[in-house]
Amino acid sequence: MSPVGVVTMSPKRKKAVSSVQTRSGPFPWSGTISRDFTDAFNVSLKAYWDQVKKDNRLKLIDIFCVFLVVVAFVQTSFMVLIRDTFPFNAFLAGFIVCVGQFVLLMSLRLQLVSPFDGISKNRAFGEFVLASLILHFISLHFIN
Amino acid sequence: MLRNLLIGLSVLLITVSARCVEGSKTLVLYDERLTTISDYSIMFDSMKERDYKLxxxxxANETVTFSLFDGDQRLYDNIVVFPGKGKSLNKHLGVKSLxxxxxxxxxxxxxSSPDGLADSIRLFLNQLGIYPSPKDYRLTDNFQEKSDSFKVASSRVENKFIYNSEKESLVFANSSVALLDNREQIFPVLAAPRTSICSGKGDNVWAAGSQAYLIAAFQALNNGRVTWIGSTExxxxxxxxAxxxxxxxxxxWTFKEKGVIKITGHDHSHIDGTSYEQAPYKIKDVIQYNIGLSQWNGEQWQPYDADDVQFELKMIDPYYRLTLSPGKKENITRxxxxxxxRLPDHHGVFTFxxxxKRPGLTFVSVSDVKAIRHLAHDEYPRSWEITxxxxxxxxIFAVIFAWxxxxxxxxxxxxxNRKVNVEKKNK
Structure with a gap:
């Protein structure tokens, strides 16, 4: 399942297309496309695990991101469940703090993987902490 | 001392000013060629007994001059107009002065009667929306014993504030009828019998059945009343x-001895009694509104009882229309x-x-314009008070803690990680 494998797929697909008349399915090439997709998915998954394995901090960031998605989902489904947006400012505060934290984490992650020119990883982390504190402060005031 | 004197004086005034709320100075206009006043002695005697000044x-005589007004001052409170033979009633009594x-x-x-109705009166009535039948058009009912003199049951009187009796039968003869506008100020009193027709010479039918009216009443928004009767008989x-x-x-009823109500007072406040002036209303405040009504019974004011008094809280549209429930009774006031x-969740300038306005009663209306303010920024509930x-x-706290x-x-x-990296690099 290396990238090389993907390259070797293409001649196979050509064969499949040439034998359209003989095959009876409505989408004769669908099998190959899903196989392509599965391959691509597996490749990227593997690349991801490789990346995470190198740096525990990335793993930590990703876990936090998943947690944020869960918290945001819980709040939204609560709002849908009670069929009432009141108190809407509280919902906005709760939801936006998740989104904002997610964005901040993503920018931190970007800089950890490939630092921007002239900005060290430590400085990136400092900025992340400062921005997060401001975000929490604003959220708490918004929910009042 | 002065107070006693004033009370004594007002009692005197009340006894003097008789049964009509607004005054009993009455002018009776008639045409001696058509009407003999002594034919109506019972009616006028009964009015005199009730302290009318007639x-x-x-x-008939055009040279007689009289006037309804002295400048802008009304000289009479009431007018009774009998049919006139001439085209105009009198040159001093045009539509404008009426x-x-x-x-x-x-x-x-x-x-009015089929024998004549002066043009000025007819035009005046037309302006109100009452259209009497033309001269020489008579109401007949061939289903009754005498076709030109017939009986109408008093239970057919349509306005119970004017007359409320089930058993009598009223006698009409030589009668004209009127068609009525569909207007809220007009109160139909008595419709012609279903089997009657109003026709002139040569079977010219002008109106048929109960579309025409024998008696109609009108009350203007200033509570001036006009009653029209189709027959002198x-x-x-x-x-x-009968x-x-x-x-x-x-x-x-016509001269305001009955069917007269007035508002003696109205107020509104917070339920703890705090007035608007002490604490202006804000949205969703709980308040109550009270109004007192009196009715004139012919001699004095007394509490007016009804179950259809409604209160409106309006800002262009009514936000509330509440039927009021009777409360305490004072001297003359219910x-x-x-x-x-609870006030609506909407701020703005509201009318209380x-x-x-009920057909047969004087129209009363009272309104008070007050602003209802919105919540101040520190009057909203805090989030920890909302479940x-x-x-x-x-x-939020989960996110902060996790952070x-x-x-x-x-x-x-x-x-x-750095150590790991270093180790890896060393390897």
């Missing part, structure tokens, strides 16, 4: 055994209250209004 004036009289709150009892002494009571009540009700906000609050844990781990693991 002036009789014949309009309209002015009505605009100044005067009351009129107009009687109806009022005559010879018919008073019609007497109804005629008396009709005269009483108080009505909304009970406690009772607009009580549902708990979910979102705990969401602190994250930072701690991040700082501590970063060193480990």
């Amino acid at each position: 002036d009789f004036a014949s309009v 309209l002015k009289f009505s605009k100044h709150g005067g009351s009129m009892l107009t009687i 109806f009022l005559k002494d010879s018919n008073s055994h 019609n007497g009571r109804f005629v008396e009540e009709l005269v009483k 108080w009505y209250t909304t009970g406690d009700f 209004q009772v607009d009580y 549902n906000a708990g979910v979102y609050l705990s969401g 602190i844990v994250f930072v701690i781990f991040f700082v501590s693991t970063s060193k480990v």
Whole structure:
């Protein structure tokens, strides 16, 4: 399942297309496309695990991101469940703090993987902490 | 001392000013060629007994001058107009002066007959929306014993405030009818029988059945009343055994001896009694509104009882229309209250209004314009006071707590990672 494998797929697909008349399915090439997709998915998954394995901090960031998605989902489904947006400012505060934290984490992650020119990883982390504190402060005031 | 004197004086005034709320100075206009006043002695005697001051004036003689007004001052409170033979009633009594009289709150009892109705009266009635039949058009009912003199059951009187009796039968003869506009100020009193027709010479039918009216009443927004009766025979002494009571009540109503109500007071406040001036209303405040109503019974004011008094809280549209429930009773006043009700969740300038207009009663209306303010920024409930906000609050605190844990781990693991990296590089 290396990238090389993907390259070797293409001649196979050509064969499949040439034998359209003989095959009876409505989408004769669908099998190959899903196989392509599965391959691509597996490749990227593997690349991801490789990346995470190198740096525990990335793993930590990703876990936090998943947690944020869960918290945001819980709040939204609560709002849908009670069929009432009141108190809407509280919902906005709760939801936006998740989104904002997610964005901040993503920018931190970007800089950890490939630092921007002239900005060290430590400085990136400092900025992340400062921005997060401001975000929490604003959220708490918004929910009042 | 002075107070006692004033009270004594006002008692005196009340006894002097008789039964009509607004005054009993009455002008009776008649045409001596058509009408003999002595034919109506029972009606006029009964009015005199009730302290009416009657002036009789014949309009037949054009040289007689009389006037309804002294400048803008009404000289009479009431007018009774009998049919006139001539085209115009009198050169001093045009439509304009009759309209002015009505605009100044005067009351009129107009009687027409097939023998004649002066143009000025007809035009005046047409302006109100009452259209009497033309000259020489008579109402006949061939289903009754005598086709030109017929009986109408008093239970057919349509306005119970004017007359309320089930058993009598009223006698009409030589009668004209009127068609009525569909107007809220017009109160139809008595419709012609279903089997009757109003026709002129040569079977010219002008109106048929109960589309035409024998008696109609009109009350302007200033509570000036006009009653129209289609037959002079109806009022005559010879018919008073049948019609007497109804005629008396009709005269009483027309000249405001009955069917008169007034508002004695109105107020609104917070339920703890704090007035608007002390604490202006804000949205969703609980308040109550009270109004007191009195009715004139012919001699004095007394509490007015009804179950259809409604209060409106309006800002262009009514936000509330509440039927008031009767409350405490004072001397002459019955108080009505909304009970406690919550102001709408909408700020703005609202009108607190009772607009009580019922056919047969004087129109009363009172309104008070007050602003309802919105909540100040510190009057909204805080999130921790709202149960549902708990979910979102705990969401935020979960994120903050997780963030602190994250930072701690991040700082501590970063060193480990560096070692790992260093080790890897060393390898």
